[in-house]
Amino acid sequence: MRILLKLSGEALAGDKKTGFDEATVRKVAVQVKELLDKGNEIGIVIGGGNFWRGRTSENIDRTKADQIGMLATVMNCIYVSEIFRSTGMGTAVLTPFECGSFTKLFSKDRTNKYFSKKMVVFFAGGTGHPFFSTDTGALLRAAEIDADVILLAKAIDGVYDSDPAINPDAKRYDRISIDDVIAQNLQVVDMTASILARDNHISMRVFALQEENSIVKAAGDSFNGTIVDA
Structure with missing residues (x-):
């Protein structure tokens, strides 16, 4: 199975909420190594919120703010890639723009070459353009590489009909269509990403990263979250 794993930058920071938490x-x-050893092909997109959220900046031009955010994702991917390497995995970091010798330029052919070598491929730098989130970047890469599923690791254990932090009676869905997500504006991912998922028939599995062995479960039959059908 070819998997695209989307992680939030905040998730990497653990309880510190910023920077990196190596234990996490x-x-x-x-x-990820367990999934890789089972023969899965794994690509990873990481947000940059543990360093920078361009949309919260009021005094910087949006284009420049988003560029800073793209570089935050590059830092995250380089760091996580090195932690992965220390556990015995081969990795590659690809970006849609030149980063000197730090990364390689993204292409589908290059990605397939790395997958054939059983390497984990990190897709850093978002789409390479401002005004697009890492959610959109994740769906774009998933479509380009023909991913079978997107594993969407969040701080919450699935998709709800309202914010469970505000509404104690919020209903969690075990399964929902992407059409219903769009119609109800449930914001599993942003609207551009949702439409990409719908148009390219890419399903998503939404789950809480902090649950024990959550990524392995999300890729298997013991999944405890929400399946978003496309």
Whole structure:
């Protein structure tokens, strides 16, 4: 199975909420290695919110703010890639723009070459353009590489009809269509990403990263979250 794993930058920071928490990243690495050893092909997109959220900046031009955010995702991918390597995995970091010798330029052919070598491929730098989120970047890469599923690791254990932090009676869906997600504006991912998922028939599995062995479960039959059908 070809998997696209989407992680939030905040998830990497653990309880610190900023920067990196190595213990958290190592837990992710152990799970990804288990999936890799079972013969899965794994690409990863990581947000940059543990360093920078361009949309919250009021004094910087949006284009420049988003560029800073793209570089935050590059830092995250380089860091996580090195933690993965320390556990025995081969990795590659690809970006849609030149980063000197730090990364390689993204292409589908290059990605397939790395997958054939059983390497984990990190897709850093978002789409390479401002005004697009890492959610959109994840769906774009998933479509380009013909991913079978997107595993969407969040701080919440699935998709709800309203915010469970505000509404104690919020209903969690075990399964929902992407059409209903769009119609109800449930914001599993942003609207551009949702439409990409719908148009390219890419299903998503939404789950809480902090649950024990959550990534492995999300890729298997013991999944405890929400399946978003496309």
